[in-house]
Amino acid sequence: xxxxxxxxxxxxxxxxxxxxxxxxxxxxxxxxxxxxxxxxxxxxxxxxxxxxxxxxxxxxxxxxxxxxxxxxxxxxxxxxxxxxxxxxxxxxxxxxxxxxxxxxxxxxxxxxxxxxxxxxxxxxxxxxxxxxxxxxxxxxxxxxxxxxxxxxxxxxxxxxxxxxxxxxxxxxxxxxxxxxxxxxxxxxxxxxxxxxxxxxxxxxxxxxxxxxxxxxxxxxxxxxxxxxxxxxxxxxxxxxxxxxxxxxxxxxxxxxxxxxxxxxxxxxxxxxxxxxxxxxxxxxxxxxxxxxxxxxxxxxxxxxxxxxxxxxxxxxxxxxxxxxxxxxxxxxxxxxxxxxxxxxxxxxxxxxxxxxxxxx
Amino acid sequence: xxxxxxxxxxxxxxxxxxxxxxxxxxxxxxxxxxxxxxxxxxxxxxxxxxxxxxxxxxxxxxxxxxxxxxxxxxxxxxxxxxxxxxxxxxxxxxxxxxxxxxxxxxxxxxxxxxxxxxxxxxxxxxxxxxxxxxxxxxxxxxxxxxxxxxxxxxxxxxxxxxxxxxxxxxxxxxxxxxxxxxxxxxxxxxxxxxxxxxxxxxxxxxxxxxxxxxxxxxxxxxxxxxxxxxxxxxxxxxxxxxxxxxxxxxxxxxxxxxxxxxxxxxxxxxxxxxxxxxxxxxxxxxxxxxxxxxxxxxxxxxxxxxxxxxxxxxxxxxxxxxxxxxxxxxxxxxxxxxxxxxxxxxxxxxxxxxxxxxxxxxxxxx
Numbered sequence: 162x163x164x165x166x167x168x169x170x171x172x173x174x175x176x177x178x179x180x181x182x183x184x185x186x187x188x189x190x191x192x193x194x195x196x197x198x199x200x201x202x203x204x205x206x207x208x209x210x211x212x213x214x215x216x217x218x219x220x221x222x223x224x225x226x227x228x229x230x231x232x233x234x235x236x237x238x239x240x241x242x243x244x245x246x247x248x249x250x251x252x253x254x255x256x257x258x259x260x261x262x263x264x265x266x267x268x269x270x271x272x273x274x275x276x277x278x279x280x281x282x283x284x285x286x287x288x289x290x291x292x293x294x295x296x297x298x299x300x301x302x303x304x305x306x307x308x309x310x311x312x313x314x315x316x317x318x319x320x321x322x323x324x325x326x327x328x329x330x331x332x333x334x335x336x337x338x339x340x341x342x343x344x345x346x347x348x349x350x351x352x353x354x355x356x357x358x359x360x361x362x363x364x365x366x367x368x369x370x371x372x373x374x375x376x377x378x379x380x381x382x383x384x385x386x387x388x389x390x391x392x393x394x395x396x397x398x399x400x401x402x403x404x405x406x407x408x409x410x411x412x413x414x415x416x417x418x419x420x421x422x423x424x425x426x427x428x429x430x431x432x433x434x435x436x437x438x439x440x441x442x443x444x445x446x447x448x449x450x451x452x453x454x455x456x457x458x459x460x461x462x463x464x465x466x467x468x469x470x471x472x473x474x475x476x477x478x479x480x481x482x483x484x485x486x487x488x489x490x491x492x493x494x495x496x497x498x499x500x501x502x503x504x505x506x507x508x509x510x511x512x513x514x515x516x517x518x519x520x521x
Numbered sequence: 522x523x524x525x526x527x528x529x530x531x532x533x534x535x536x537x538x539x540x541x542x543x544x545x546x547x548x549x550x551x552x553x554x555x556x557x558x559x560x561x562x563x564x565x566x567x568x569x570x571x572x573x574x575x576x577x578x579x580x581x582x583x584x585x586x587x588x589x590x591x592x593x594x595x596x597x598x599x600x601x602x603x604x605x606x607x608x609x610x611x612x613x614x615x616x617x618x619x620x621x622x623x624x625x626x627x628x629x630x631x632x633x634x635x636x637x638x639x640x641x642x643x644x645x646x647x648x649x650x651x652x653x654x655x656x657x658x659x660x661x662x663x664x665x666x667x668x669x670x671x672x673x674x675x676x677x678x679x680x681x682x683x684x685x686x687x688x689x690x691x692x693x694x695x696x697x698x699x700x701x702x703x704x705x706x707x708x709x710x711x712x713x714x715x716x717x718x719x720x721x722x723x724x725x726x727x728x729x730x731x732x733x734x735x736x737x738x739x740x741x742x743x744x745x746x747x748x749x750x751x752x753x754x755x756x757x758x759x760x761x762x763x764x765x766x767x768x769x770x771x772x773x774x775x776x777x778x779x780x781x782x783x784x785x786x787x788x789x790x791x792x793x794x795x796x797x798x799x800x801x802x803x804x805x806x807x808x809x810x811x812x813x814x815x816x817x818x819x820x821x822x823x824x825x826x827x828x829x830x831x832x833x834x835x836x837x838x839x840x841x842x843x844x845x846x847x848x849x850x851x852x853x854x855x856x857x858x859x860x861x862x863x864x865x866x867x868x869x870x871x872x873x874x875x876x877x878x879x880x881x882x883x884x885x886x887x
Contacts, residue, residue: 183574188574194621217569221572221575294535294586498531
């Protein structure tokens with residue numbers, strides 16, 4: 162990890178470029194609050210511009226080898242995508258309420274459209290991202306996405322032990338179809354390593370459950386023994402609250418484990434990634450740290466009625482990005498952009514409405 | 522003259538460069554020793570909008586880029602080039618503290634307005650518009666799920682059940698929905714203890730443990746009337762809709778769906794829902810009191826039962842007031858119901874602040 166801090170560090174012909182995130186909480190807070198207010202005032206229309214500004218802020222503050230990423234999407238494309246997604250989503254919601262049987266029809270439609278949603282939303286993002294005047298691209302095809310996201314996902318739902326393997330299928334699909342300046346990214350790692358991660362995650366779940374039960378029992382015991390105490394210190398907690406507290410604790414526990422596992426998997430798949438022959442990616446975020454940041458962010462955001470949210474995002478991005486690096490073999494000047502056509506944002510925005518996001 | 526970097530068309534290769542406004546509104550990019558790298562009409566150049574300290578980018582028509590870290594110098598150059606759309610407006614808003622303060626105010630007030638007014642109103646409307654068939658399916662599925670877990674078949678004697686059903690029918694005749702709108706179902710409650718609850722289609726479940734606690738017919742009539750009010754106002758459906766609208770509203774405010782779903786799912790839903798359901802319980806209590814009075818009974822009997830339940834659940838002591846719990850504090854509820862005996866709400870504002878808030882009784886006098 163020290164090697165990352167001392168960048169660029171020359172080891173033979175390889176140079177380590179640490180990723181640096183230079184966003185600031187106070188600065189992003191102002192952008193965010195103006196975004197929210199304008200979105201409210203324009204009844205949601207501004208949300209497309211808000212998204213572009215947010216994305217630009219995060220991309221533009223992420224630096225590799227002294228150059229930042231850039232986000233190029235046009236707001237009106239996103240607006241059109243959102244409008245179409247809203248119409249479809251309203252149609253879906255209404256028809257499900259009026260004709261409950263139509264739900265199964267929608268499930269089939271969604272399963273058929275899903276590979277397209279996956280591809281077009283990842284591609285939209287990739288093609289609108291550049292570094293040093295060179296664009297990224299994504300080349301996933303319908304059939305490949307169908308196998309990865311419909312067939313494998315269904316298999317994982319049916320057989321839980323397949324979940325880690327399916328995760329690897331998804332990460333392979335995501336990374337191995339990305340390219341930068343026409344040169345492909347490639348990740349490869351043994352399935353056994355991802356199974357070990359999920360095993361560790363499973364053991365943490367058991368630990369969290371035991372700790373959560375213990376905490377709830379302890380609180381309940383304390384309150385039944387000393388109701389007077391609870392009253393005199395104005396702790397507004399009654400016995401009826403314990404189920405709510407317990408559910409919240411369990412929810413937080415699972416969020417913790419999810420962050421933990423996701424970080425380890427991301428570390429694994431990114432650190433196994435090579436591209437354009439010699440260059441390598443590294444991600445060394447400490448899973449406990451990320452889980453702690455996610456958890457404390459959630460709690461602080463709730464306690465501040467959401468006002469901590471922009472600071473939370475910056476805090477997480479700074480840590481996660483700061484633990485990534487590019488190990489370049491040779492110089493980075495030779496890349497040139499491919500000729501790419503512009504993408505519509507429809508697929509991405511539909512996916513957004515159904516709360517799907519694809520990536521690592 | 523802004524200093525920056527010039528990227529060759531569609532390439533990662535760059536040289537240090539500076540840009541200037543040449544005559545005829547043309548953008549001129551030169552390297553350190555004055556070699557011309559590009560010269561294009563200003564109107565063919567696309568400039569990225571100013572945003573915080575981000576590098577400003579001038580997209581040249583051939584795929585080359587001039588970029589510069591000094592935003593003020595870039596703006597000056599754009600003015601010199603006579604470009605009208607310089608993309609600086611939103612940035613000025615974001616940097617002006619009065620605008621930020623106003624945005625904060627707008628966001629907080631609309632946020633509060635959503636939580637307090639819009640979400641309950643929309644949920645109420647949706648609940649009213651929900652087709653009976655849908656409500657019925659939902660109720661059946663809920664009861665089936667409960668039968669699978671928490672509930673067991675009733676062990677109440679047939680005579681007791683017959684008496685409860687008879688009382689239930691009497692109350693139903695006086696309730697808003699009338700006879701036929703409700704259906705009484707018996708179950709052994711297990712961990713639910715003495716309890717009664719309503720499902721959206723009019724099914725009201727009474728657990729066996731509740732029956733032995735009844736000392737007076739009017740007590741159980743009060744419980745039935747309370748649950749019937751939940752059915753009348755579709756409180757169950759409203760709760761479901763509120764729970765799903767809350768994360769949606771959060772997503773609108775934070776501007777992104779995926780990040781918020783994990784947090785939206787956990788805490789605020791529970792807290793907000795409980796605050797909403799507290800309102801429902803109060804409405805149901807008030808309706809129950811009205812129904813009982815219509816039947817010539819006294820709402821205070823229901824208060825007796827509530828206090829007895831409370832004693833039983835809290836082992837002889839008064840339960841501490843509940844903040845995020847489902848039902849309002851028993852003391853508050855009992856006091857409110859006793860007040861209903863006299864046909865009007867009296868001044869209960871001497872209680873603690875939570876009771877005052879819950880009762881909305883500020884300013885109410887005898």
